[in-house]
Amino acid sequence: MGETAAPASLLPVDALPRGLPLRELGKLTNESKTLGLFRATLTAAPLRAELVAGHATEFWTYNGSLPGPLIEVFEGDTIEITFVNRLKQPSSIHWHGLPVPPEQDGNPQNPVPPGGKRVYRFTLPDGCAGTYWYHPHPHTYTAEQAFRGLAGLFIVRARQDPLNGIPERLLVTSDLKLDQQGKIPADDADDWMNGREGQFVLVNAQHMPVVRFDTGGRERWRIWNACSARYLRLTLPGIGFALVGTDGGLIEHPIAGLQEFLVVPAQRAELIVDAGTHRDRVDLTAAVYPRGKMGEVAPDKALSLLTVDFSPVRSTIQPPLPLQLCSIADLGPVKAHKRVVFTEQMSMKDGRHQMSFLVNGKTYDMKRVDLTSRRNEVELWEIVNQADMDHPFHLHGTQFQVVEREIHGVVTPEPFRAWHDTVNLKSGETVRIKAVQRWRGLRMFHCHILEHEGLGMMGQLKVV
Numbered sequence: 302m303g304e305t306a307a308p309a310s311l312l313p314v315d316a317l318p319r320g321l322p323l324r325e326l327g328k329l330t331n332e333s334k335t336l337g338l339f340r341a342t343l344t345a346a347p348l349r350a351e352l353v354a355g356h357a358t359e360f361w362t363y364n365g366s367l368p369g370p371l372i373e374v375f376e377g378d379t380i381e382i383t384f385v386n387r388l389k390q391p392s393s394i395h396w397h398g399l400p401v402p403p404e405q406d407g408n409p410q411n412p413v414p415p416g417g418k419r420v421y422r423f424t425l426p427d428g429c430a431g432t433y434w435y436h437p438h439p440h441t442y443t444a445e446q447a448f449r450g451l452a453g454l455f456i457v458r459a460r461q462d463p464l465n466g467i468p469e470r471l472l473v474t475s476d477l478k479l480d481q482q483g484k485i486p487a488d489d490a491d492d493w494m495n496g497r498e499g500q501f502v503l504v505n506a507q508h509m510p511v512v513r514f515d516t517g518g519r520e521r522w523r524i525w526n527a528c529s530a531r532y533l534r535l536t537l538p539g540i541g542f543a544l545v546g547t548d549g550g551l552i553e554h555p556i557a558g559l560q561e562f563l564v565v566p567a568q569r570a571e572l573i574v575d576a577g578t579h580r581d582r583v584d585l586t587a588a589v590y591p592r593g594k595m596g597e598v599a600p601d602k603a604l605s606l607l608t609v610d611f612s613p614v615r616s617t618i619q620p621p622l623p624l625q626l627c628s629i630a631d632l633g634p635v636k637a638h639k640r641v642v643f644t645e646q647m648s649m650k651d652g653r654h655q656m657s658f659l660v661n662g663k664t665y666d667m668k669r670v671d672l673t674s675r676r677n678e679v680e681l682w683e684i685v686n687q688a689d690m691d692h693p694f695h696l697h698g699t700q701f702q703v704v705e706r707e708i709h710g711v712v713t714p715e716p717f718r719a720w721h722d723t724v725n726l727k728s729g730e731t732v733r734i735k736a737v738q739r740w741r742g743l744r745m746f747h748c749h750i751l752e753h754e755g756l757g758m759m760g761q762l763k764v765v
């Protein structure tokens with residue numbers, strides 16, 4: 302565990318201008334000439350930038366790009382990534398949400414030491430088109446490596462996409478905490494307890510950028526919440542949008558007329574935004590979402606993430622969206638049951654309060670198997686949050702289907718079928734999901750508030 306830092310004196314929010322002198326969202330170039338093979342290198346290394354005049358801010362990046370360069374491939378492609386670790390800590394690359402074999406998934410058991418390298422190789426099955434990401438997953442270092450900049454985008458495209466032709470916009474959010482000297486401070490006690498939120502939320506590594514909407518009046522937004530802990534209750538005040546995709550790709554039918562959509566840490570969403578008659582500027586805003594933070598933290602405020610300038614729009618009328626985007630079959634009859642319980646525990650250490658975050662009463666142990674599943678068996682997982690705080694649950698190795706949610710004795714069946722790898726649990730809520738694991742080996746399941754994961758809110762699933 303990193304040491305707990307004293308609360309830093311932070312740079313005032315208005316000291317950082319809009320935009321940032323950081324690199325534009327880069328794309329990873331395929332170095333292979335073979336059809337269906339994507340081969341490239343990702344190097345994790347420090348990068349210095351001057352955000353505060355006269356001071357250097359040290360980020361940790363993949364290939365000097367913040368966020369990490371986009372990997373864009375097709376279903377069926379084979380991916381071969383050489384990972385070079387130029388950090389002073391062990392690291393790994395976890396392919397968040399992608400169906401890859403356990404030994405290629407950057408598990409905490411297989412870290413790449415400082416100065417080391419390894420090749421990750423996997424083939425993407427058909428039907429996995431969607432919006433994914435990659436980030437480090439070494440035991441206890443994940444939170445720090447992610448908040449210093451190590452997180453990159455991964456899009457798997459289908460040969461046939463019913464939304465083809467709609468211009469896409471990629472929006473990845475991350476938190477940035479900066480002190481007066483432009484340094485990124487280590488986590489303090491509040492960060493460890495609530496998960497870290499900075500005073501800045503960056504979108505594509507820019508501070509409150511202005512984006513110009515497409516002239517055609519309609520865009521498809523792929524949104525990643527790569528923040529360690531921040532909940533994004535997204536709104537575009539005065540403008541509704543349609544949900545068309547979740548963590549694991551398209552949903553069956555567009556859900557139009559949404560005024561807000563909650564994207565919790567690690568989740569992704571695909572939205573269709575229509576300008577309609579708007580020609581003004583509207584802020585994409587994260588509305589207040591009370592997630593049960595503890596301690597003496599300042600109350601949350603609504604936060605502008607970026608400004609959309611609708612003035613370039615030339616067209617008012619948009620054709621209707623396709624009624625059906627894909628079909629998602631129910632995973633089928635349940636063969637086995639799993640139960641996961643999240644709890645928090647307060648203890649005293651050196652005269653100070655300390656929180657433990659537990660899964661089934663325990664903190665993470667790399668040598669322990671917590672649950673066992675059989676390959677190709679449909680399981681019903683009951684995930685129970687007995688803690689006072691919301692926690693986003695993430696399962697490695699597969700996308701799952703949410704069946705129902707239960708809170709205060711009221712059961713609500715999930716209103717639509719979708720693929721997820723991360724699902725939020727409100728305090729006191731139980732969520733039931735159906736999942737199937739396709740490979741033998743070890744998988745993680747954990748809270749995706751990265752500080753909680755680092756404190757051990759994680760378990761191991763052995764698939765036999």
Ligand code: C2O
Nearest residue numbers: 395397567695745
């Ligand atoms: Cu996004 Cu186990 O991680």
Ligand code: CU
Nearest residue numbers: 692748750753
């Ligand atoms: Cu948590």
